[in-house]
Amino acid sequence: MKTAAIIVAAGRGTRAGGELPKQWQLLNGKTIAAHAIQPFADHPDVGQIILVLHPDDRDTAVWNDTLSATIVTGGATRQESVLAGLRAVTDATHVLIHDAARPMVTSQIIDRVLDALGTYPGAAPAVAVTDTLWHGAEGHVTGTQDRNGLFRAQTPQGFALAPLLAAHETSDITATDDVSVARAAGLDVAIVAGDEDNIKITTPSDFARAEKLMRREMDIRCGNGYDVHRFGPGDHVWLCGVKVPFERSLQGHSDADVGMHAVTDAIYGALGMGDIGQHFPPTDPQWKGAASHIFLEHAVGLATEQGYRISNIDCTLVCEFPKVGPHQPAMKSAMAQIMGLAADRISVKATTSERLGFTGRGEGIAALATATLVKP
Ligand SMILES: Nc1ccn([C@@H]2O[C@H](COP(=O)(O)OP(=O)(O)OP(=O)(O)O)[C@@H](O)[C@H]2O)c(=O)n1
Numbered sequence: 001m002k003t004a005a006i007i008v009a010a011g012r013g014t015r016a017g018g019e020l021p022k023q024w025q026l027l028n029g030k031t032i033a034a035h036a037i038q039p040f041a042d043h044p045d046v047g048q049i050i051l052v053l054h055p056d057d058r059d060t061a062v063w064n065d066t067l068s069a070t071i072v073t074g075g076a077t078r079q080e081s082v083l084a085g086l087r088a089v090t091d092a093t094h095v096l097i098h099d100a101a102r103p104m105v106t107s108q109i110i111d112r113v114l115d116a117l118g119t120y121p122g123a124a125p126a127v128a129v130t131d132t133l134w135h136g137a138e139g140h141v142t143g144t145q146d147r148n149g150l151f152r153a154q155t156p157q158g159f160a161l162a163p164l165l166a167a168h169e170t171s172d173i174t175a176t177d178d179v180s181v182a183r184a185a186g187l188d189v190a191i192v193a194g195d196e197d198n199i200k201i202t203t204p205s206d207f208a209r210a211e212k213l214m215r216r217e218m219d220i221r222c223g224n225g226y227d228v229h230r231f232g233p234g235d236h237v238w239l240c241g242v243k244v245p246f247e248r249s250l251q252g253h254s255d256a257d258v259g260m261h262a263v264t265d266a267i268y269g270a271l272g273m274g275d276i277g278q279h280f281p282p283t284d285p286q287w288k289g290a291a292s293h294i295f296l297e298h299a300v301g302l303a304t305e306q307g308y309r310i311s312n313i314d315c316t317l318v319c320e321f322p323k324v325g326p327h328q329p330a331m332k333s334a335m336a337q338i339m340g341l342a343a344d345r346i347s348v349k350a351t352t353s354e355r356l357g358f359t360g361r362g363e364g365i366a367a368l369a370t371a372t373l374v375k376p
């Protein structure tokens with residue numbers, strides 16, 4: 001079995017509203033269409049991906065964050081768009097047809113459809129209706145519909161390519177999905193388990209619903225970092241990327257930016273990837289006097305490589321002096337620049353230790369930091 005996926009994205013999303021058609025609106029920093037395509041692109045049994053677009057959307061700015069796909073122009077109805085997609089399949093025995101407006105599709109749903117296609121010419125996911133169903137008119141209940149044997153149809157709907165293409169080419173019915181077209185042509189379609197979360201964005205409230213569902217699936221990680229450097233002779237200290245004039249300097253193998261070290265370690269900690277000492281050993285002469293932004297950039301790079309976005313940073317400096325307050329905005333903006341983050345996602349605070357302990361005696365500065373990383 002060789003499978004192609006057709007993602008229909010040529011609708012205008014009139015019921016959902018918004019400045020752009022729903023499939024081009026962002027969910028968690030990525031278009032809804034990109035979310036809908038990803039599980040197919042990642043699936044080992046899916047080859048060609050065909051993205052069916054409205055003629056007005058062929059402008060790359062609208063769809064360029066979707067993955068590599070064969071681009072096809074759709075029609076005025078979903079049925080016409082599917083037919084255009086089917087005609088563009090180049091090398092497959094089976095097709096999966098999926099709404100670009102269903103961003104929560106999973107590899108498990110795809111697997112269930114593909115498994116059933118091993119036995120049947122058609123298979124589609126659905127969820128049994130569990131609510132009582134009414135007929136109504138003018139705001140009043142006029143009757144009850146037996147829900148027994150009723151399902152809510154989802155996508156991806158899968159078929160053997162040749163009979164589905166023939167069914168679409170010769171169809172004389174108007175249908176909202178491909179199962180209806182296939183069945184009208186006599187194809188047997190198996191029902192496989194869908195997923196309550198595999199919603200279609202249809203009305204404005206569905207955006208918030210999808211965002212909530214997606215947030216539930218996010219991988220959120222926290223890490224903490226702690227560092228201490230002692231004072232020695234000098235005329236400035238580096239704190240969170242800012243050179244602060246002072247009558248002494250912090251001692252260390254690098255520039256001794258204690259705040260930036262704590263932040264860097266918090267990121268390594270969230271990733272479970274060691275600490276600064278492991279990545280930049282103090283025994284290695286090449287890091288002597290190194291600017292600490294090198295360490296922070298490395299940690300941020302590792303987070304990005306692992307698919308994490310840094311959501312926020314909170315850093316506390318513990319010292320009696322120098323006064324940190326006047327430099328806080330510059331510290332936030334220096335670290336924001338290094339990390340490619342908005343400054344309002346970074347907090348730098350300072351506290352004294354009430355003259356207690358080594359920080360209270362002015363022997364050095366301690367820093368604590370927390371980092372939150374998010375993988376959508
Ligand atoms: N001419 C069309 C109409 C719909 N679709 C696609 O079919 C899927 C399901 O359709 P629906 O939810 O009805 O989308 P829209 O037609 O965009 O919505 P509306 O009816 O609210 O305008 C969507 O991914 C949509 O982009 C399509 O490719 N071509």
Ligand SMILES: C[C@](O)(CO)[C@H](O)COP(=O)(O)O
Nearest residue numbers: 099153154155176177178200
């Ligand atoms: C194909 C479909 O998503 C199955 O539920 C649906 O029928 C298409 O959208 P519409 O809103 O019903 O037109």
